[in-house]
Amino acid sequence: MEAKIRENTMSERMFMFVVYAFLILAGLGCLVPFWIVVIDSFASEKLLNKGYVLFPSEYSMEAYRYLFKSNQIFKSYGVTVTVTLLGTILGVFVTAAFAYVIAHRKAKFGNFLSMMTYLPMVFGSGLVGFYLLIVNWLHMKDTMMVMILPYVMNPFFAFIFVTYFRSLPYEINESATVDGANEWRIFFQIIRPISTPVITTVSLFFSLQYWNDWWLGLLFIDNTNLYPLQILLRQILNSQSFKLFSTGVLIPPAEGLKLAMVCVTIGPIVFAYPFVQKYFVKGLTLGSVKG
Amino acid sequence: MRVLQELIKNKYLYSLAIPGFIFLAVFSYAPLSSHLLAFKSFQLQKGVFGSDWVGFDNFRFFFDNPDWLKITWNTVYLNALFLFFQIAIATLFALFLNEIRAAVFKRLVQSFVFLPYFISWLVVSLMVFGLFNGTNGIANRLFAWFGWEAVDWYQTPWVWPIILTMVSVWKNAGYLSIILLASIVGISGDYYESARIDGATRFQQVTKITLPLLRPVIIVLTLLGIGKIFYGDFGMIYGIIGDNGVLYPTTDVIDTYSYRALRQLGDFSMSSAIVLYQSVMGLLTIVIFNAIVRKIDKDSRLF
Numbered sequence: 397m398e399a400k401i402r403e404n405t406m407s408e409r410m411f412m413f414v415v416y417a418f419l420i421l422a423g424l425g426c427l428v429p430f431w432i433v434v435i436d437s438f439a440s441e442k443l444l445n446k447g448y449v450l451f452p453s454e455y456s457m458e459a460y461r462y463l464f465k466s467n468q469i470f471k472s473y474g475v476t477v478t479v480t481l482l483g484t485i486l487g488v489f490v491t492a493a494f495a496y497v498i499a500h501r502k503a504k505f506g507n508f509l510s511m512m513t514y515l516p517m518v519f520g521s522g523l524v525g526f527y528l529l530i531v532n533w534l535h536m537k538d539t540m541m542v543m544i545l546p547y548v549m550n551p552f553f554a555f556i557f558v559t560y561f562r563s564l565p566y567e568i569n570e571s572a573t574v575d576g577a578n579e580w581r582i583f584f585q586i587i588r589p590i591s592t593p594v595i596t597t598v599s600l601f602f603s604l605q606y607w608n609d610w611w612l613g614l615l616f617i618d619n620t621n622l623y624p625l626q627i628l629l630r631q632i633l634n635s636q637s638f639k640l641f642s643t644g645v646l647i648p649p650a651e652g653l654k655l656a657m658v659c660v661t662i663g664p665i666v667f668a669y670p671f672v673q674k675y676f677v678k679g680l681t682l683g684s685v686k687g
Numbered sequence: 688m689r690v691l692q693e694l695i696k697n698k699y700l701y702s703l704a705i706p707g708f709i710f711l712a713v714f715s716y717a718p719l720s721s722h723l724l725a726f727k728s729f730q731l732q733k734g735v736f737g738s739d740w741v742g743f744d745n746f747r748f749f750f751d752n753p754d755w756l757k758i759t760w761n762t763v764y765l766n767a768l769f770l771f772f773q774i775a776i777a778t779l780f781a782l783f784l785n786e787i788r789a790a791v792f793k794r795l796v797q798s799f800v801f802l803p804y805f806i807s808w809l810v811v812s813l814m815v816f817g818l819f820n821g822t823n824g825i826a827n828r829l830f831a832w833f834g835w836e837a838v839d840w841y842q843t844p845w846v847w848p849i850i851l852t853m854v855s856v857w858k859n860a861g862y863l864s865i866i867l868l869a870s871i872v873g874i875s876g877d878y879y880e881s882a883r884i885d886g887a888t889r890f891q892q893v894t895k896i897t898l899p900l901l902r903p904v905i906i907v908l909t910l911l912g913i914g915k916i917f918y919g920d921f922g923m924i925y926g927i928i929g930d931n932g933v934l935y936p937t938t939d940v941i942d943t944y945s946y947r948a949l950r951q952l953g954d955f956s957m958s959s960a961i962v963l964y965q966s967v968m969g970l971l972t973i974v975i976f977n978a979i980v981r982k983i984d985k986d987s988r989l990f
Contacts, residue, residue, distance in 0.1 A: 411890050415783045419792075422780065423799040426861065429814045430802065447823030494707025503700055504693050509708070516715035518914070519970050522962030523945055524955055525718025528735060533717070549710035579699040608807035611922060615950075629809050633816075634929075658810050665805050673798055680862065681869040 430666070437655035444651035459652030468620065468628065469660065475540065476625040480606040483544040487602045488595060490548050495557030496583055501566060510558070513551045530616055542616045543624060547605060553598045556679060560594040561587070597679035600672050607665065625661045632657045722966070724959035745960035754944065755961075759968075762919045762940040768848060769855040769920075770912035774905060776856050777863035781901075782893055784864065785871045797868075800861030808926030815854060815927050844937040847928070851938065855923065863908065870904045871897055910980060914973040917965050919943065941965050 432448050437459060439452035463469055498506045498513070526546075536542040564587070572582045588595070610626035617627060632654055694701055720735055725745055727738040749755055780800065787793040803811070818825045819840040827837040840846060878896045887895065919940025928938045941961060948958040 405888075408889060411888075412786070415786050418779070419783055419787070419796045423796040426799045426803055426857065429818075432817065433810075433814065445823070447828060448817045448825060490706045490710060493703040497700060497704035500700055502697055505701070509704060512708075512711060516711070518973055519966050520918070520962075521715065521718035521721065522959070522966060523942075523949055524724060524959045524962055525721030526714075527949060528721055528955070529714070529718045532731075532734070534713075545710070546714050549707050549714065554707070579697070579703060583703055604805060608805075610807060610809055610926075626807055626809055629807075633809060633813055654813055658813055662806050662810055666802075669802065669805060670798070673801065676801070677865055677869075680865050 433655055433658050437652065437659045439652065441649040441652050444649075444655070456649075456652070459649045459656035462648055462653055463656050463660065468623070469657075471621055472623050472625045472628040473660075475543075475622055476607060479540065479543045479624060480603050482540075483547060483606040484599050484602040486544065487548045487550060487553070488599050491550050491554050491598070492557050492591070492595065493583065494549065495554040496561055496587065498554070499558045499561035500569075500579075513554055517551050527615065537616050538619045538622060540622060543609070543612045544606075546612060547602075547609070550602070550605075553601060556598060557591075557594060560591060564590065593675075593678065597675045600675050601679055604665070629657050629661050721959055722963045724956050725963040727956060729955040729959075741956075745956045746964070749957060749960050749964070754939075755964075757936065758939050758941050758944045759917075761938065762942075763916055765848060765851060765919070765924075765938070765940065766912070766916045768852045769859075770909065770916070772852050772856050773859050773863055774908055774912070777860040777867055778898075778901065778905065780860060780864040781867035781871055782897060784868055785897070786889065786893075797861075797865070801865060802861070803858045804862040808922040811854060811858060811923075812926045812929075815850070819850065841931060842933050844934050847934055847938050851923070851927070854927065855920075858923075866908070867901060867904060870901060874900050906980065910976060913976050914969070916972055917941065917969040921946065 428450075432450065435450075436444060436448050436452060438455050438457065439449070440454040440456040441458060443449065443452055443454050494509070494513075497503050498510045500506060503509075530542055530546075531537050536545075568586060568590075569582060572586055577585070608626065610624070610630060613624045613627040614630070617623060623631070635650060724735060724738070726740055726742060727735075728741045728744070729735070729738050733739075784793055784797060787796075816824075819827075821827065821837070821839040821841060824840065826840065830837055838846070840850070874897065878900075879892055882892050882896060919942040921940075921942040924938060924940055924943050925946065928934050928943075942965075945958045945961040945965070948954045948961060
């Protein structure tokens with residue numbers, strides 16, 4: 397009863413007002429840039445030359461028509477989708493299997509493997525070694541593989557898996573061993589199905605990483621046929637892309653094209669976002685557990 | 688021999704780690720050998736191991752140029768700004784979100800502020816450009832509306848630490864606030880119950896219960912950030928600033944500098960020296976800070 401009265405005091409209401417005001421402003425602040433990018437990608441070029449607006453007065457599909465006229469965008473989409481799919485599948489398998497060994501009670505070298513994963517996070521090899529490795533030793537410049545392989549083994553995701561695997565009851569493993577299953581069977585047929593939530597989460601993290609990466613493309617991809625979306629976007633943002641679009645249009649809608657390209661690039665993420673958000677939240681919560 | 692015995696005994700188990708082991712060895716450990724180049728004059732034909740030793744010449748060259756101080760300062764200063772404001776705003780955010788009872792509103796706001804985490808820095812760079820470009824940026828049009836003079840942002844170095852901090856908060860605070868909110872939800876309701884009985888206001892509950900109990904998580908997040916304080920966010924800085932030399936005095940960080948040394952000058956040895964310097968500084972920082980934290984709060988240390 398007393399508490400209820402306090403809840404309605406003046407200062408309490410002031411506090412809640414500040415809370416709501418802050419949250420609404422923050423929410424809008426995060427949303428509005430997306431709104432502007434999406435709605436302005438349909439604005440006419442004439443309007444865009446005067447700067448971005450919240451509500452365009454003139455609409456046009458010119459930018460999208462221009463973007464889809466050349467097949468570069470389809471090539472780049474193909475590259476990014478392939479890289480993301482292959483990378484995610486490979487990454488989840490390699491990282492999970494490695495983490496499973498680290499987490500396993502029987503593995504005496506678990507700590508060694510865990511140390512081995514942790515060290516490069518603290519003492520990096522840097523750009524030069526990485527560049528030489530890819531270009532001079534592995535000869536992977538201008539290949540699809542160069543955008544996939546470097547990210548396959550991910551220490552951060554490995555530790556998410558480790559935390560999860562350690563939380564599973566060890567009896568599962570013991571009884572399966574008694575029944576004569578080897579560790580491969582246990583991993584694939586017992587652990588994998590009961591790890592679906594964490595696998596989903598890590599898969600989504602992997603996909604996001606591959607989809608948004610432009611570091612590897614920037615360093616190692618010069619062949620326009622292998623341009624991922626992000627690199628194509630970069631070329632368009634720097635207005636260096638016109639040779640990629642051999643169309644009859646004399647004056648390309650430069651500003652609209654940038655916005656349209658951004659929308660095409662973030663489209664799948666934004667559409668998937670409402671459905672997958674909860675898995676990311678789960679992953680962050682898992683990852684924040686130290687261990 | 689014991690090693691071999693253990694490996695053979697659990698051969699099925701360890702074989703699961705082979706792919707990961709190979710990937711780590713190739714992509715994380717093999718490139719470490721290039722740190723040797725910091726002490727060599729790299730020649731492509733001779734390779735990393737065959738090139739001639741030059742002692743500390745590369746370091747002398749790097750440290751003779753006052754640039755090294757500038758980029759070191761920028762890296763540490765920008766990262767410190769980002770870290771402080773990201774964590775401060777994210778904490779505020781998590782605390783505020785936790786006060787909200789209306790579930791729909793809460794979920795909606797949370798989704799909105801988490802959204803920027805999902806896009807690449809290139810996409811962010813277009814948004815920043817739309818806001819701050821000199822001719823028709825939204826900022827300048829707002830300034831004109833207030834009757835203020837337009838600013839040529841992309842030619843004004845001193846404003847960029849502020850802009851970049853705002854952008855980094857915009858992109859990452861939502862993500863951090865989710866981690867923090869998860870820890871808040873984990874706090875037992877009993878504390879609040881007894882505080883209410885003693886007549887604590889909601890504001891007091893936040894400052895006296897929630898915040899102190901969040902301290903370990905905040906310390907861990909800060910430590911993780913400090914561990915990376917010598918590593919500039921290449922994607923962010925290069926995505927937003929690019930090759931705009933006018934802004935280098937306040938925005939050029941070790942990572943963008945060594946990238947240019949490698950890609951534009953083709954100077955492998957010098958770039959290696961910079962990178963080795965960076966790795967050593969990063970390692971020292973994490974060891975020192977971990978020791979300090981171990982003294983203050985033993986449970987929050989990283990190792």
